[in-house]
Amino acid sequence: MEKLGAELDTGHWLSEKTAWQVEFDKTPDGALQALRKKTAKWPVDVNILTAANQRKKLLVADMDSTMIEQECIDELADAAGAGDRVKAITARAMNGELDFEDALRERVAALKDLPSGVIGEVISNRITFMPGGRDLIATMRQNNTYCALISGGFTHFTAYVGAELGFHEHQANELVIQNNLLTGEVASPILGRDAKVAALQRITRDFGFSSDEAIAVGDGANDIPMLHAAGMGVALHAKSAVKQQVDIQIDHGDLTALLYLQGFTRDEFARNH
Numbered sequence: 629m630e631k632l633g634a635e636l637d638t639g640h641w642l643s644e645k646t647a648w649q650v651e652f653d654k655t656p657d658g659a660l661q662a663l664r665k666k667t668a669k670w671p672v673d674v675n676i677l678t679a680a681n682q683r684k685k686l687l688v689a690d691m692d693s694t695m696i697e698q699e700c701i702d703e704l705a706d707a708a709g710a711g712d713r714v715k716a717i718t719a720r721a722m723n724g725e726l727d728f729e730d731a732l733r734e735r736v737a738a739l740k741d742l743p744s745g746v747i748g749e750v751i752s753n754r755i756t757f758m759p760g761g762r763d764l765i766a767t768m769r770q771n772n773t774y775c776a777l778i779s780g781g782f783t784h785f786t787a788y789v790g791a792e793l794g795f796h797e798h799q800a801n802e803l804v805i806q807n808n809l810l811t812g813e814v815a816s817p818i819l820g821r822d823a824k825v826a827a828l829q830r831i832t833r834d835f836g837f838s839s840d841e842a843i844a845v846g847d848g849a850n851d852i853p854m855l856h857a858a859g860m861g862v863a864l865h866a867k868s869a870v871k872q873q874v875d876i877q878i879d880h881g882d883l884t885a886l887l888y889l890q891g892f893t894r895d896e897f898a899r900n901h
Contacts, residue, residue, distance in 0.1 A: 643894035647885070651679065660875065671880045675889065681840045681859055683890045687768050688828045688854060690846035691779035691789055691800070693722075694864055695761050695883075700785045701735050703754045707746050710738040724849030724869040728780060728820045733813075736803065740812025744805045747784045755785070757793065760883030765794045766898035767887055774835060778827045780820055780850055799827055824854040845886060846870070862886055 639650025652659075655676055663674045692699045699722075705714030714735045721731035765775055777790045777798040790798035802815040817823070824846075832839055840859035844851075847866040855861025855874050863874040864883070871877055878885040887897065 642888050642892065646894070647881075647888035649888070649891065652676075673878050673880050673885060675876050675878075677860070677876070677889060681838075683771065683892075684768075684841055684843040684860060685773055685837050686828075686831055686835070686842040687765075687773055687775045687886075688824070688831070688842060688844040688858065689775070689777055689795075690824075690848070690851050690854075691777055691786055692781050693758075693847045694845055695758055695777065695789055695793065696785075697756045697758055698754060700750070700755070700781045701732075703750045704742065704746065705735065705738050707750060708739050708742045714738050722848035722850070723867040724852075728850045729818045732780065732801070732818060732820075736810075736814045737812045739803070739810045742810045744808050744810060747782075747803075751785065751788050755788070757789075758883055760881075760885070761793055763897050764883045764886055767892060767896065769794055769796075770898040774831065776827065776831055778819070778824050778854070780818075780824075780848075799823075821850040821853050824851065825857050828854055828857050843886060843890065845883075860889065862889065 639648055641647065642649050660674070660676045663676075667674050689695055699715075699718050702711065702715045702718050705711050717726065717731050717735050720726045721728055768775055775795045777786050777795040779786050779798070779800040781800050783798070783800045783802050786798035786800040799819060801819050804811045804813040804815055828839070828842060828844065831837070832842060838859070839857055842858040843860040843862065844854050844858035845862040845864050846855055847864050847870060849867060849869045852870055852873050855863065861874055861876060863870045863877045865879060866874070866877065876889065884897070
């Protein structure tokens with residue numbers, strides 16, 4: 629390997645054949661792009677991080693397509709018979725082509741008169757967890773990290789996902805229900821990109837953390853300000869609009885990549901969780 633402040637082969641495995649870490653004395657301009665270009669033909673994620681505050685005290689995570697493999701609004705719309713139309717709106721909103729709040733109201737309107745019991749059915753039958761999520765949360769909790777699930781989705785889903793994975797708290801939007809039917813409305817105020825940043829700032833303030841001690845993860849355009857606000861903002865299998873603005877990117881690995889980004893070895897992962 630060519631020199632880049634250090635020999636690339638002088639690093640060490642965090643996990644055999646999975647995660648490799650090497651320390652550089654300096655990182656010249658364009659180093660990240662050069663390394664990614666060299667490794668583009670392989671299914672490898674390359675990131676350059678500062679060594680200071682590598683292990684974080686706060687994790688703030690998006691839910692849809694981040695901690696779970698689905699978009700909960702799309703699954704509800706599919707059950708309501710409006711799946712294709714709503715999925716198209718979701719895709720555009722997550723890539724930053726539409727205003728998030730307007731797009732959310734339009735999609736929720738398609739759920740009007742859906743029986744509220746369908747929410748539980750969707751959770752039970754359609755929601756699956758993103759690989760590595762349990763390891764991520766359990767290991768960070770074991771290391772006294774506060775974990776918050778902050779979503780532009782809905783509280784029924786964040787309550788379930790948060791409890792299953794072990795988050796300390798969850799925050800999301802609330803679907804309005806009357807007479808056991810969805811009204812097609814979402815309660816105000818809508819939790820969008822600004823609310824995600826506000827949640828991160830609230831938690832760091834309440835616990836006396838600095839923003840540099842926070843790691844945030846998300847995949848959609850409404851996550852970008854939150855990813856910028858955190859000391860380590862990670863774009864996970866993200867939309868193109870996100871990858872254009874966020875340097876730390878995981879395109880191939882699962883959620884355990886967030887542990888490797890913090891310098892954890894595989895042997896340090898929480899066990900028996």
